[in-house]
Every structure is written in structure tokens, then in C-alpha cells.
Amino acid sequence: MATCRTCTACALLPSPLPPSFLRFPARRAAFSVRPLSQPLRAGRPRLQAPPPPPPPVEEVAEEQDATPPLRLLEPPQEDDPFPPEMEPADPDFYRIGYARMMRAYGVEFLEGPDGMGVYASRDVEPLRRARVIMEIPLELMLTITQKKPWMFFPDIIPLGHPIFDIIESTDPETDWDLRLACLLLYAFDVEDNFWQLYSDFLPSSDECTSLLLAPKEDLMELEDQDLASQMLEYQQRAIDFWQKHWDKAIPLKLKRLAPDHERFLWALSIVQSRSVNLNMRMGAFIQDANVLAPYADMLNHSPDANCFLHWRFKDRMLEVMIKAGHAVKKGDEMTLDYMSGVNSKFMERYGFSSPINPWELINFSSDAKIHMDSFLSVFNIAGLHHELYHNSALPSVPTDFVDGAVVAAARALPTWSDGDVPAIPSVERKSAQVLQEECRQMLDSFSTTIQQDQEILDSDVHISKTREIAVKYRLHRKLLLQKIIDSLDIYQDRILF
Template sequence: MAATPAASALLLRPSPLPPPSLRSAPRRPVARRLLQPLRAGRPRLQAAPPAPPPVEAVAEAQDDTPPLRLLEPPQEDDPFPPEMEPVDPDFYRIGYARMMRAYGIEFLEGPDGMGVYASRDVEPLRRARMIMEIPLELMMTITQKKPWMFFPDIIPLGHPIFDVIESTDPETDWDLRLACLLLYAFDIEDNFWQLYSDFLPSADECTSLLLAPKEDLMELEDEDLTLQMLKHQQRAIDFWQKHWHKAIPLKLKRLARDHERFLWALSIVQSRSVNLKMRMGAFIQDANVLAPYADMLNHSPNANCFLHWRFKDRMLEVMIKAGHAIKKGDENPWELINFSSPAKIHMDSFLSVFNIAGLHDELYHNSALLSAETSFVDGAVVAAARALPTWSDGDVPAIPSVERRSAMLLQEECRQMLDSFSTTIEQDEQILDSDVHMSKTREIAIKYRMHRKMLLQKIIEALDIYQDRILF
């Protein structure tokens, strides 16, 4: 699993350079940070400087009472996390004929890398609204089926990287193919992705568990996930050893001189690529795509953004389809808990108790319906509504006694899950605060187990409230 910087609740659901005649001379951004960063979002309103006092007033008795300002503009609170800073404007354009365009969003950089944040509140939408336009020239794509078609078509005839791609399994090795294409793009002078790589996390900054050593994976305290990640790591290492042997030519060897480089490229692909149907002329092709800028949106099965291919000018549109209001800086956390108990609670009853609306895949808190528990309901309660085993049979109402027993059984299973961890939430927080030189992969592993504990606690508390309200 890999984490990417959060996009103000902007979540994404699950090639190539123009010809030389259309391409201007590429240039690198002069500075990654502004000396005086521009304000993200709307600028603050500043009060006018006070006028100097008249000479006569100086001789009068001093009055320490501040003057009453009737028309002082209100000060707007900073909507973004304090550790985030706006990205240099040159980040949008790295010297190419058709540039990426953004509408109503901000790119911010912080300790965990870059993220996409809404620059203003987004009210519920009836129609989808575009927030990004990304031209095909900047994307990297490869078809999912043979014959392989790349865009941009940057691999010359006879290059050994094509033989490596050709050896992959069309059904399962999409990520290996795209990683090979990405590594090759980094080796081409003046290629867009060679410049864009400055904005990608390095191996030390990447939070993908694909790069985590075994001792860091053990910090997950999740045996199934640990074994799964070790299996994925071995698959990548075996692929690298098979094709990057000692007898290979230098032009292939320099793409990934060690398996760590290949693991890094694979982690970038797995955490940032999407599947997309692309119409190219009369053909519709299924492709795996790396779309710059859009790759900084979080990937989620409960997304409020989606991709649309505008074939008439070969432009990728990122559309926001918020069915509920998105506030600046908001995130929509989601998590899955595998319950083994056969107990289930009534879905409609649970949702109504916490004013949660929407379909199962698009649940949200309806804040317009105020209740005494408004402060309790947050993204974790919405995640609990998705994670809890539920039942629904048309208009059949819930039986309070049965519902209470089911809720108690689920609570007991949550407590057993909490007891299975070797540390508490407080101990995890102390570990994170005490070790400032902790690796990114160990940090994300500890945060993973800590957030699971927090979600389990929230589920227990939510079921307590549910039992009280379902009975009366």
C-alpha cells in the first residue's frame, strides 16, 4: 500500500511529447519554493493603516482605550495545514507547448510531499465540474493488451527495454510494464517526466510499503498485509534479476542499476497510475496511465473525482462530482475492518441515527440535520458505516432487542482486535514523537496500526450511541 498526499477531500476513482516542431525549449523551474510564498486560496483582507493623530490630541490626556473600528474587515483563518506551503507557479508549466491547467485548486508542499487542496469551499453539485486539464503530450500510457502501444512513442526500434516489456504477462504485469516505461522516460534528455521527477518523492521520502524492509513491515501488526507486501517485493526483485543481469547492454542497465531503483519506480506506478478508456481516432483502447499533477490526488474507491477523456483535442479532464459540500482542507478518511462475527445491524437505522445519507459507496454526513451528536460524527463514523456488517430488507424495520445484541457482539469483536495489538494508541504516539530520524516506511507502518485502533475505538463508541437511540 502507498500513501500520497491528501487532496482537500479530492479523491480519484479507479503519451507523450509533441513533435520537435511543436515543442519549445524546456526549462527547469528556477525555484521550488518562493522566498515569500503566495497565499493559497483567497487573500486575507487587511485593515487600512490608522491615520496619524492631530497635533492638538498630543497635548491632551493620553487615552489607552483602543479606538472603536466600526468597519474593520473580518480576518479569514488559514484553511490549510500550517506545515504546507504553496508550490512555485513554474510547477504548472515546465516549458511545453500545451500546459496543464488547474481551476479552483491549490498545489501545496509539506513534510509528506505535494498534495492537491481545494482553494475554496465546494457546495453540492448537480453537474460535474472540471478542476484540471492535462494534455496527452504530458501523460505516459501503455495499452493493457497486445500489441503494446505507447504514448508517447519514445522507445526506438530495437531497444532492449521493449523486449523486457514484451516478456510480461498481459493479464497481471501491467505495473511492471509501466515501471519499465517510466524508467526509460527518466533516461531521455528533455523528456517531460525527467523534469517532473523533481516533484516525485525520492526513495527515502516514498511511503510505499513496497520499499519497506521486513522489520518495518512487522510494525504493521497485520500478518496478512505483511505477507502480501513481502510477496510483492519478491515478485519485483525476481523480475529485476531476470532482466538486469550482468550481460545486458549499458543502455538498459543504467535504467535500474540496482533492484531498489526498480522497486521505487514500481511503487510510483502502483500508487499513482489509473486505468482509462481512451478513444484514439476510431479505436477505443484500455490503457494504464500516469497523468502528471492528477497523480497527486488520493486514490479511493469512494471518490469525489473522476477522469474524463476529451478525445477531440486529446485532453484528460479531472472532474469533481461532490454530492455534498467539501470544505477547504477536508479529507475523507476510509478504512475497512474484516469482521468474522455473523452479527449484523440494520443499515438504515444506523445511518439515520448519525444523519448519514447517500448510497453505500458514497455515504456522507448530512450536516444540515443538526443533532446533539454533531461533534461526534466525523469521517471515522462514516468509515464505520461502510465497514460494519449490515442488513437491509426493504421497509422491514429493525427489532431493538436483536439490534442491541448484534451491536454488543460487534463491540466485543472490536475489543478483541484492540487487545491483539502489542501497543496502545498513546504508546504509538510516543514512538512517533520520540524518534525524529524514523524512516518513512516505519512511520507509515506505525500510523497504519494506530489509525486502525482509532477506528476500532470510534466504532465501539458509535455502537454505544446506536444502542441508546435504537431502543428509545
């Protein structure tokens, strides 16, 4: 997924507890959070046993001599200042016992239009190699392998605890999210565990946008029967799992993890919307694992992402890196590409959609087709069918019109192609008009108009998060249909004779 980069592990020295406020609030999800006047520190003080005395200075010096740290990861010095584009966002680390620490460079965590996000705190010039902006050690993550034998990190489940029997009962092929949700719930119950602290900054059930938490009436607002039915099945799957293991006489140490099915649904929604899959070394094995990575989970999705994740095997560190050749301006949002998929897939797992998703599809039933090469040339769209992009360097229609929705139109519209055979303008216009009429019929099939949906979202009347994202989803489908209609108007005006 990414290019490798050599780094050494941090020396694990005891230190006093950090100040009593967190540097980094939580992630991407569109929940209401007060804008921060300054970044929060990473951690709150908790009572714990005093650390043992530090190792002898000779041993520390000997270990450091064997693996000298890279200069970019050293604290700033007057005679060799830290590169400005890599200035640490927080020189302090969050420590739990002797756990290693998370660090961020040149970024800040702020509230944006889609909730909490990661933003550049200074300009970064494009370089020929990737640039690290975050380092999250394995000790702060919740990790479970995808295949048996189950291996966890950190290994916080004691022998004989009933939560392991629940994890063991899951299907290895399909239930990765159920296993990770169980591990997350258990971590919340472990005293002084990092996730017990980090949970204060996760969205609550009222703030979470996952459709797993949506009542049936909110799912009907989607006006997408297939998606609504799918989410009802997912909800029932989670409830059945909870009833099988929790809705009975069980020990209190297990009951308190998920006293009701709403608690389990919330944990499952957190897992699905914030986890990543990594190929990582677990003991002597290299396995695929599902991981909840704090701080990195605040990176929002973009099809034109400027960051990627890289797992550093040597010292078990997850790096967030700026892609090579990408210039980043101060205030730009740092984003990841979650996956290439239609909006319904994003809604299933993450609880969001986009009106300019370049992978969105519309199913046309008409036999009408337009000439593919002619349509692409009008909007300066190039590349193979699965790699289409807008070449903004060439003059064409106004650049503020061409976006991901036009690229989606190029993929979704029925097209024909026969080498260099030009399109016949009169036939092309007729085909375009037929396709436009089908788009208008699709728009008329909705119970509301674009303007009415926008009024619902802009009104002062409080609506639940799940209803809000359901209205946004159907609005985004309508906006795509309208964009296709407008694109076909421009296409008809620009067909070459």
C-alpha cells in the first residue's frame, strides 16, 4: 500500500504522567464538537502504581548506540532545528505505564464541515518521497487477527474470561466486526486502559452516523429499499448476537460490558466506521489483522486523498504519510481513500455519502447510448474506465462544473465506442435527450425535491443524526441525476461536426 521507510523504536523510559487534558480529540465522524481554541493534550492523569526505577545509564547508552534514531524524529535543537514542515504538533507523548507514545507532526485536529478532522498546520512542499505526519505505536491500538488462532494486542484478556468464549464462537470468515466490538467493549472495562480514556472522545450513540443505530422510520427516509433492507438485516444480526451471549443470566463482569443491545450496536458501529485492515507481525506470525488506530481514525475520506497508512514492521508502528509529490497548504484537510465504491457501500459501513463520488452508479434501462470518446473529450476526462480523471490543465468547460459527479456520469451513462468513428451529431443529441428524460423520471420518483431536502437540512428543527444522513443520501442521489442532466446539455452543445 505504501513505500517503506526506516525508523527505530523509541526508548521506553518511565516518566511522570502528562497534563490532565487530551491533545487530540476524536476523528472524522460528523458529530457535534465545540471548536478548539488550542489542541488538546494526549491524556488525563489516572492513579497508578509508581514506575520502577530507570535502567542504568550505561545500559540505555549502549542500547541507543546500537540503533541511533533518525534526525527527523529527534526533538528540535538550536543548532539543527526541526524542519518547519515537520514541526511536532505536540512534543509530549501519551504514556500508559511503559507503553510507547503517539506523535504528530505539522498537523492540528479541528472541527470541519464533516466533523472532526486532521488539518495541515503549515505549508508542505511536494517531495519525491512520502512524509510522515503521525506515528501511532501498536500499544495504543486495539488489534485482533482475522484468522485463528486469535491473537490480540495488547493482550488484555485474562485466561478464563468469558469474553474470549464469545469471541471464539464467531465465524472466522464473516464476523471480524463482532470480534473487534467485543474486544473494544472489554477494553472500556479495563482500568487505566488507553481506550477507557479515548472513549470520552468517541461519538455517543446520539452523535454517531452509523445506520446500525437508525430506527426503521429513518431507514425509510433513504428511499432506497435495497439499502434499507440490508441495514435491517445487519441490525438483526447484531441483536441476535447480543441476545445469544448477553440476554441471559451471566456473570456481572460480562453483563456490564453490554447491558443492552443498544450498547453493543454502538460498539459495532464504532468498529465498522473507524477500523482498518493491516498486514502485520503478531509474535512470530505475519497475519492480516483488524485494527482500531486512535488519532488516525480522525482522517476523513476523499477519492483524491493526500495521505496513506503504512505499517512499519521493525518497531510495530502505524505511520500516516503524505503521498509523494503532493503539495499541502496550511489549512488543507489531510484525507485517506477508504475504498472505491458507490455511496450505498459507504453508507453501510461508514454512515456518509457524497454528491461528487466518482464511483457512484445509476442504472439506466433505456437502449439509448452516447459515444464514449466524444463525451470524455468534451469534459477533458482521460484514463481507462476504472481510472478516469479530469485533466484540469486543458481548457474546456468551467472547471468549477467538472467534478467527481461528471466522472461518475462518464462511468454510469450507457456508451458505445468504435475506434475513431465519429459520432453523428443528430443521433447523439437524440440519445442524450432520451437519457435526460430517464433521469428526470428518476427524480420525479422521489417523494421530495432537491429544494425540499435542502430545506430539511437547513431548518432549525432538530433531527436525529441518522435521519440527517438518510436525507443527505437521497439528496446526493438527486444531485447526481441533476448533474448528469446538465452534463448532457453541455455535451449536446459541444458535439463536434
